[in-house]
Amino acid sequence: MTKFKAAIIGGGHIAEQNHIPALKTLSDRVEIIAICGRDLEKTKLLTAKYGIPHAFDQPDEMYAAAAPDIIINATANNLHYPFTIQALNNNCHVLCEKPPALHADQAREMADLASSKNKVLAYNFQLRQTPEYALLSRLKQEGQLGQIYHIKAHFLRRRGIPGWGNFTNKEIQGGGALMDLGVHVLDLALGLLDYPIPAKVLANTYDYIGKKGGKGLMGTWDPATFEVEDACFAHLSFADNASIMLSAAFALNTKLEKSVNLEVFGTRGGATLHPPALYTDMGDELTDMHFNHLEETDIQLKNTMAFLDACEGKPSNICQAEEGAILQGIVERIYNSADKGGRE
Structure with missing residues (x-):
C-alpha cells in the first residue's frame, strides 16, 4: 500500500x-x-x-x-x-x-x-475515541438504553480561563467556552442521537467571572481583553421530542476544578460517561452496572487512525464534514439565541 x-x-x-x-x-x-x-x-x-x-x-x-x-x-x-x-x-x-x-x-x-x-x-x-464513549456507543447498539430521549452534556472548569494564547480573543476564536470546550461534548451527545438537527435551540451565555479578571488553573487573564463567554448553557429540542442540555464553562463557581460528562437517559436504561456505568432494572429490581476496567488508549492516535481509515475508504467513526457542518450550525444558533436573551 x-x-x-x-x-x-x-x-x-x-x-x-x-x-x-x-x-x-x-x-x-x-x-x-x-x-x-x-x-x-x-x-x-x-x-x-x-x-x-x-x-x-x-x-x-x-x-x-x-x-x-x-x-x-x-x-x-x-x-x-x-x-x-x-x-x-x-x-x-x-x-x-x-x-x-x-x-x-x-x-x-x-x-x-x-x-x-x-x-x-x-x-x-x-473524545470520540475514549473507551468510555465506546462503551456508551456499544450500550446503545446493543439496545440496552432503548430509545435515548434526553442527554445532559457538560464540560466545566471551576477556574480554567486560559491565561495564554488567543482563547479570550473573539475575532480569532469565534467564542469562548462553547467553542473551546462545549463542542467536544456536544459532538458526543449528537453522535448518540445519530446527529439530528434541532427543531429549537435556546441558550444563555455569561462573562461575569471573565470580566473580573484573576488567576486560575491555567494562568492569569486580563479582564480588559476578555471578549468571549466564560459560561454557556443551552437546551436543544429535536423533532422526535429528544433533547440535549449542554453546559460549558471556562470559569464557574462549582465544586470540581474540572468535570467532563454525559448523562444519558433512555427508555430501557440510563448511562454515564464518568463513571462508565449503566443504570437499569431487571425483574423490577434496580440494577447498576459499573465498568471499572476499561482499557486506556491514546485518543489522538486512534483519531488519526480513524482519519486514515476514512481516507482509505474504510469504515470510520471520525467526525466528518457533514456532521461538522451540522455542529457548527447548532453552535451558531446557540450564540444567536444567547444574543437574544435566551430566545430563538
Missing part, C-alpha cells in the same frame, strides 16, 4: 504535542513531508527536531514543492476555513482541528467542497 504524504499547517503546540507523535507512530501508513508555519525559522527548527524534510511559511509554495495528499490543519480557529478550502482545492484530504469554523456557512461550504472533490474532510474531536 502506498503511504500518504502528510503536511501540517500550523507549527505550534497542538502540532508538536498531538499530531506529529500520532503521525510518526503510524509511519507505516503515512509520512510527514512538510510543516508550514508563520515563522519560517521556528518551523525549520521543528522540522529538524523531528526529521521532517521540508519547512515552509507559504502554503502555495508547500503545495507546489511537496505535493501532499493529506493536510493536518492545526491553525487557530479563524484559519480553519481558509486553509481547509485551500487544501481541498489542492485535492488533499483534510484533518482539521475543532471547531470546524467560525461560522455555519463556512462549515457548510467546506463540507460541500469536500463532497464535490470526493475528499475526506474530518475534524479532530478526539
